[in-house]
Amino acid sequence: MQALSDIDWKNWKPKQQATLLFVTRDEQIxxxxxxxxxxxxxxxxxxxxLEPGETPIEAAVRxxxxxxxxxxxxxSYAGELFFQxxxxxxxxxxxxxxxxxxxxxxxxxxxxxxxxxxDQIPYDRMWADDRHWIPLMLNQTPFHxxxxxxxxxxxxxxxxxxxLPEGNGSTRRFL
Numbered sequence: 001m002q003a004l005s006d007i008d009w010k011n012w013k014p015k016q017q018a019t020l021l022f023v024t025r026d027e028q029i030x031x032x033x034x035x036x037x038x039x040x041x042x043x044x045x046x047x048x049x050l051e052p053g054e055t056p057i058e059a060a061v062r063x064x065x066x067x068x069x070x071x072x073x074x075x076s077y078a079g080e081l082f083f084q085x086x087x088x089x090x091x092x093x094x095x096x097x098x099x100x101x102x103x104x105x106x107x108x109x110x111x112x113x114x115x116x117x118x119d120q121i122p123y124d125r126m127w128a129d130d131r132h133w134i135p136l137m138l139n140q141t142p143f144h145x146x147x148x149x150x151x152x153x154x155x156x157x158x159x160x161x162x163x164l165p166e167g168n169g170s171t172r173r174f175l
Contacts, residue, residue: 001086004148004156012082014092019060020047020081021096022137023072027118029138030101032067032111043125046111047093056094064098068113069106074099079133079143086150095137128154136161 001007022045023030034044046067050059057075064072081093105113116122118138123131129147136143141161148156 001084001148002155004146004158007084007148009082009146012084012090014082014090016089016091017050017056018048018091018093019050019056019063019096020045020093021060021064021072021075021098022046022078022134023064023070023098023101024118024138025100028115029118029121030068030105031114031116031121033114035110035112037110039127042127043114043122044127044130045095057096060094060096064101067108067111069108070101070103072096072098072101077142078137078140079145081129081133082144082146083129084146084148086148086155095133097137127152129157132157132159 030046031043032046034040034042037048046064047060048063048067050056051062054062061072061075064070075096075098078095078097081091081095083089083091083093105115107113121134123134129145133143133145136159144160146158146160147154
């Protein structure tokens with residue numbers, strides 16, 4: 001597996017379902033320095049795997065509460081990410097944004113909060129795919145991103161912003 005074209009996306013089934021949620025405020029974005037798990041040591045957005053019976057938006061809010069001790073408000077759907085790793089790991093990620101929060105962002109054993117100006121996002125300290133879809137998210141352009149990785153190296157990618165499959169851009173299915 002060296003390219004996205006090597007993957008049968010029509011029949012692709014992820015091994016994991018996950019979320020990311022980015023709070024933006026006053027021309028800044030709340031990122032985290034991830035301390036453990038997949039991507040430990042990188043800068044990312046808060047998020048994680050869905051628990052049984054949980055909707056994606058419930059998981060996204062829970063993960064922000066666990067990682068940063070805040071409750072996001074004004075949450076909305078932004079896009080979807082489809083990750084295939086050559087070692088067999090596959091993840092479907094649903095991305096949300098929030099316009100506010102309650103509480104005080106606090107460091108936990110999972111993450112250190114990091115407010116960053118929107119024009120200074122540290123892409124060189126993030127997963128390679130982030131620079132391709134985060135600008136779309138910030139511009140409120142719905143997207144589907146497809147990525148092939150070998151460990152932390154991105155081998156191939158594609159971003160779709162038009163003609164998304166019926167139902168996949170619907171906020172209702174995630175609430």
